[in-house]
Amino acid sequence: MIGLKPSRGRTPRTATLSASAQEPAVEFAVTKSVRDTAQLLDAVGLSLPGEPAWGSGRYVTAISRAPRRLKIGISTEPWNATAVDHQVAAAAVAAAEMLEWIGHSLVPGKPRLDSEDIVEGEMLAIYAAGRAMLSAPRPVDASLLEAVSRLVLVEASAADAGALHAATQAQRRITAAVDRFFEVHDLLVTPTLAQLPLRHGTLDYDDPEGDVRAWLRKLFDYGPFTAVFNVSGHPAISLPLAESREGLPIGVQLVAPMGGEDLLLQVAAELEQAMPWTGRQPSIFAG
Amino acid sequence: MLRGELTADEIVECARAAVESVNPDLNALTLPLLDEPQEYDADGCLAGVPLLIKDSSPFARGMPFSLGSRAIRGAVATQDHQLMTGFRSAGLAALGQTTAPERALPPNLGGTASHGIRGRWTGAWEGPAAVLLHWSLPVRSLWRMATTVRARSGFRPLAAE
Numbered sequence: 128m129i130g131l132k133p134s135r136g137r138t139p140r141t142a143t144l145s146a147s148a149q150e151p152a153v154e155f156a157v158t159k160s161v162r163d164t165a166q167l168l169d170a171v172g173l174s175l176p177g178e179p180a181w182g183s184g185r186y187v188t189a190i191s192r193a194p195r196r197l198k199i200g201i202s203t204e205p206w207n208a209t210a211v212d213h214q215v216a217a218a219a220v221a222a223a224e225m226l227e228w229i230g231h232s233l234v235p236g237k238p239r240l241d242s243e244d245i246v247e248g249e250m251l252a253i254y255a256a257g258r259a260m261l262s263a264p265r266p267v268d269a270s271l272l273e274a275v276s277r278l279v280l281v282e283a284s285a286a287d288a289g290a291l292h293a294a295t296q297a298q299r300r301i302t303a304a305v306d307r308f309f310e311v312h313d314l315l316v317t318p319t320l321a322q323l324p325l326r327h328g329t330l331d332y333d334d335p336e337g338d339v340r341a342w343l344r345k346l347f348d349y350g351p352f353t354a355v356f357n358v359s360g361h362p363a364i365s366l367p368l369a370e371s372r373e374g375l376p377i378g379v380q381l382v383a384p385m386g387g388e389d390l391l392l393q394v395a396a397e398l399e400q401a402m403p404w405t406g407r408q409p410s411i412f413a414g
Numbered sequence: 415m416l417r418g419e420l421t422a423d424e425i426v427e428c429a430r431a432a433v434e435s436v437n438p439d440l441n442a443l444t445l446p447l448l449d450e451p452q453e454y455d456a457d458g459c460l461a462g463v464p465l466l467i468k469d470s471s472p473f474a475r476g477m478p479f480s481l482g483s484r485a486i487r488g489a490v491a492t493q494d495h496q497l498m499t500g501f502r503s504a505g506l507a508a509l510g511q512t513t514a515p516e517r518a519l520p521p522n523l524g525g526t527a528s529h530g531i532r533g534r535w536t537g538a539w540e541g542p543a544a545v546l547l548h549w550s551l552p553v554r555s556l557w558r559m560a561t562t563v564r565a566r567s568g569f570r571p572l573a574a575e
């Protein structure tokens with residue numbers, strides 16, 4: 128299953144916070160092929176500010192061509208201290224090596240940034256969710272919320288302009304760090320998650336222990352690679368390129384410069400062709 | 415199908431049969447599938463391609479929603495989110511709704527309020543992923559990247575309670 132997270136602003140968003148706060152949430156859809164993703168983005172994608180308007184079929188056309196030779200960064204080390212499962216890391220390395228075999232050049236490296244800025248940047252999503260609850264047409268009955276949602280409500284109620292400013296500044300630092308990385312790289316390859324898929328209930332949302340930031344850090348132990356780009360707003364795609372010995376799906380993430388979905392989809396299409404996933408089927412399956 | 419030709423109605427019925435055959439194992443739907451797909455543009459580039467909408471976004475006119483929360487009961491979207499308007503114009507045929515974790519904030523289902531999703535490949539994604547993974551048709555269901563902490567905001571203008 129392919130998940131494209133388009134550039135911030137590529138798909139319509141609903142703003143809860145002030146205009147200057149860029150909420151991490153992005154809306155799109157999951158698909159089974161790169162072509163479907165390209166076609167859907169052609170259908171609903173918007174032009175980013177400063178970007179020229181283009182005719183129909185930009186992304187579908189893009190994936191019919193091979194990209195130029197790219198300088199691709201690869202990292203399997205997250206920004207926090209979490210350990211990466213060795214099968215997960217191996218899948219990202221194998222994808223990167225495939226891209227090298229295809230003809231791109233590979234360099235170890237990732238954006239340099241502070242992992243606490245990721246947590247603080249994600250607080251924008253917390254404030255937005257909390258404010259949406261606070262401004263709902265009917266008062267939210269907090270007793271019906273799960274424990275972390277109750278904490279979200281408390282955080283959002285207490286958040287003043289200073290808290291919002293701090294989160295926005297953290298987000299800007301993350302975005303700038305990723306922009307700097309893409310001044311000298313065309314693309315980044317990382318694992319999608321740090322671990323194999325967890326059993327449901329492992330990340331207990333109804334656990335009242337700790338505060339919202341502690342809960343966010345727990346999430347980042349599981350998914351440190353995706354959170355960065357949720358905050359930064361850069362386009363990223365997860366491709367189902369591997370399967371664990373236990374038969375669990377392993378994703379590999381590609382990240383591109385802001386607005387670079389065409390490049391992202393071109394490389395995704397190269398990997399789809401070189402490392403096809405259509406033959407893998409889960410045990411519960413309707414064909 | 416052997417002729418390589420299918421009508422949109424045949425695809426929808428095929429999708430219905432496939433989803434209904436795996437949902438008892440997955441429990442990935444919030445509601446039974448719609449009797450008819452929601453309105454879509456029959457001239458769109460993806461005309462008739464089945465779509466399952468996640469119970470967190472985008473809001474689709476006429477579709478009930480709870481944002482995966484016990485705190486929201488009986489709400490129905492009275493208008494489309496702008497992205498849903500785009501999906502309709504593209505021709506996507508919304509056929510049902512998949513589960514979401516509360517307010518789309520956690521990356522996985524399984525809390526006390528959420529639907530008890532099942533299936534072998536769970537944990538990273540939610541209802542939409544479960545259906546898509548376990549289904550051979552090119553259905554698109556709403557998605558955000560794993561671990562995305564999602565801001566939900568559309569509830570206020572859209573709720574009809």
